[in-house]
Amino acid sequence: MAALGESIGIDERTVLVLGQELDVGRGQPDVGNALVHRAGETLVLVDTGVTEAFRAALREAADRVGPWSRVLVLTTHGHPDHVGNNDLADELAEEYGVPAEHCVPAPDLDQMRDPDAYWVRAFERVEGMAPLPDPAVAGPALVSLFRPYRPFAAVTRTYEERPPERIRIGSSRFTGWTFADGAVRVLRTHGHCAGHVIVHLRDCGVLHLSDEGNGACGAMADADQLKIQTALGAVARLFEEGEAALLTDGHTFALRRGAEAAVPFLDGLLDQAAALQSAVLGVLGVTGGSGGSGGSGPVVPGEFTARFAQAFAATGGGGANPNALFLAMMAVNQLRELGLRPESAAPGAPWSRPPLQLGD
Structure with missing residues (x-):
């Protein structure tokens, strides 16, 4: 060191x-x-x-x-x-x-x-x-x-x-x-x-x-x-x-x-980024219930963060100052990257993908 x-x-x-x-x-x-x-x-x-x-x-x-x-x-x-x-x-x-x-x-x-x-x-x-x-x-x-x-x-x-x-x-x-x-x-x-x-x-x-x-x-x-x-x-x-x-x-x-x-x-780093996003899609298929690889059901943030940490470790992810807090910050960014949003402003509120607004 x-x-x-x-x-x-x-x-x-x-x-x-x-x-x-x-x-x-x-x-x-x-x-x-x-x-x-x-x-x-x-x-x-x-x-x-x-x-x-x-x-x-x-x-x-x-x-x-x-x-x-x-x-x-x-x-x-x-x-x-x-x-x-x-x-x-x-x-x-x-x-x-x-x-x-x-x-x-x-x-x-x-x-x-x-x-x-x-x-x-x-x-x-x-x-x-x-x-x-x-x-x-x-x-x-x-x-x-x-x-x-x-x-x-x-x-x-x-x-x-x-x-x-x-x-x-x-x-x-x-x-x-x-x-x-x-x-x-x-x-x-x-x-x-x-x-x-x-x-x-x-x-x-x-x-x-x-x-x-x-x-x-x-x-x-x-x-x-x-x-x-x-x-x-x-x-x-x-x-x-x-x-x-x-x-x-x-x-x-x-x-x-x-x-x-x-x-x-x-x-x-680029390979890890791709592997992590692929892993996150798989995680959403688990935490999102019936959502499959896209995870259309609500995501429980605490559960997702724990699974995200496992996926991150499996990809060999590291970076500066790795800790639970920064992992959670990355998890939020991954959810947003995939189009999910919190369903309310309450801490720990479920996340889901807003429905598409289709025209007639």
Whole structure:
């Protein structure tokens, strides 16, 4: 198990700083991995994690990849484990007397401003599906682990304030933004949550997937399963064509070098996603009574979640911070993906597929 803040040198100007897993019982926040890279004279920080210890590790890595004369902090998405030290952009600018820039995804601004509300909503969706205290208490309690929480700097702007670019890498086409004379490419994916981006470092060939690879099924209320899978397929193509050489992500404490390591990992996630949805159809045939593979009868959420957990384990599913709560969040997303909806707003209400409204 990696220690918080441990660094893996990729080359003389690129370092992956490792985070840690969530342990609510010990009051330990999860911390997303961060990349520290020098592109010419620009220091690039891709995510800043959280905790003072991780902040110190980022500063050590910044010294290690120097010298640099400007600072660029890029946020991949707005979850607390990736943004807590974002004010480091201001600190480095002031201390070294250099210009600094910090960019965040506009769709994630609301959750960054009010993470309590974001997580309360996430937990409200699974009432009756997993053991959980009052979401109004559980949401703020989780967020309280992430300290200090400084998601904005004086220099913070949204990516979307810059003109969008069409970015071609090999045969793949993306939309996003480039920095440092094209050496840093921010690619819009929007799968793991509403504003998610991934980052390609042209000169060293690193592709930072951040949390798009967190498992076979997105857990958050603003996750989009199709976008996750599309991003995974697009990244696999970059490796197959030699346009990317090394895969990093937000919560796997390892490097995947070359297509021979990266592509099987990405294909494995896609295979798990397909297998999981197939398994869910079978589960609905059981929990939905006479519904067969489509499950037309009501689904009891608690029963479905238990069976979903078994199906998830059978597919080899993993992802960041696997636990009963996140499994329930994924189960909700799978039900919605298949067109089912709760029959009432009451916690634990049955789910079913609304009847089709056929014309005369």
